[in-house]
Amino acid sequence: MQSQQIITVNLWQIVISLCNLCVLFLIVKRFLYKPVKKMLAQRQAQVDGVYEQADEALRKAEADQAAWAEKMTHAREEADAIIQRASENAHRSGDAILAGARSQADGIVRQAKEEARLTHLQAKEGIRHEIAGVSTELAEKLLGREINEQDHRNLIDAFIDEMEDSRGADQ
């Protein structure tokens, strides 16, 4: 088998070699560059998606936090209002109860006083009657005769009044 000289330039070989490089360029582009770039683009898209999701989650979390904080302040205000209302109610009902009790007590006291006064009057009347009766009987026995009932009563009444007056003057 023959060999070439160590330095040769052959037109066909140059053309073939040039075409070889072009063909290999197409092969590398088709089978190495494109698939790798496609995969890298997919990876980039996925990474972007993950970042977007993370951002969205963060935004959502922040919104939730804000909403919760707002809710909490609302709840505190509401609780304050409820407590205030409750204590007002309690005050009001306590006052009402107190007033009721006081008026009831006043009524009881007034009634008792009235009763006492009536009892006192009754007793006074009773005593007066008794005194009148006794004195009438005494006077009848003493005088031995019937005296005018009416006159006699008037006399005794006058006497008792006089007695009461003098006691009042003593006191």
Added chain:
Amino acid sequence: MRLTETKPRRKGRAVDILLILMMVLPLVAAMVLKILFTPEGTGGVEIHGAMVYYAQEGADISQVISGALIITEAQINSWLVMISITGLCLFLTHGLEVHAHSTRQHIAEWIVEKTENLIRGNMGEFHLYFTPFIIAMMGLSVFSSFTSLLGLFAPTSDLSVVFGWAILVFFLILAAKACCGPRVFIKGLTADGPVVTALNVIGDLATPVSMAFRHYGNVMSGAVIGVLIGSALRGLSGALLGALGEVFPVLQIGIPGVLSIYFDVFSGGLQAFIFAMLTMLYVGGGFPLEDWLKRHDKKKQVAEQGA
């Protein structure tokens, strides 16, 4: 559950094995071809170019510059390397996932991202579409140079092969310079007087030649030094061990391998990198970005006015 889990994996593994075979078999085929067709050596120092597998009738192979259709080792090895690289690309991108688990996916991403960074640094963000071309160029150059590790004829040590790439780069540089119309292109050449114009033209024409000769020369010199050292070690083992050394050259074991780490691996990788860097710099430097942007704006304005 188990079946559905293991089935695709097994299928993927079968595809993987096929792809690995696609990477390895071409190189094995190249080695078999080399062994089958290498003529019996005379034992002396033989330095020659690629073996010719097919020649047009009446073609004179000994001619230095020829236009005849010749298929040599260099072309065959280039094609086999291209098949290997295709297999490698398919293997690396097989089963790409958004969540990368496999080492090969990391390698594939690393290749694409590193090349993109290189282009960003040397040509600018605007030229990122060059990425697959630069990957292809570096891959072809590196793998072509590395075939010499398997004892094959490296396609990059054939001037015609590298010259073909350099001419493609030359066209790319011209295209980058002429993308704003012939007026900007000619203005760029002739702006500084007739003498500089002549120098510019010569410089443009010299670019592919210098690139091709640099790459070819470095790889070829490595191969030449490898042959020289091999024969020298053969002679040395003969001198040290007498007849035994002539039959069984002990010193040829190991030592050329160590040297080939520099001459094949380092030099081959470095030349591929330099070739790609020069391509990026020339194309990026030849591209008149300001003129292009002006033109682009003007076109936009015209389109807006028309609308």
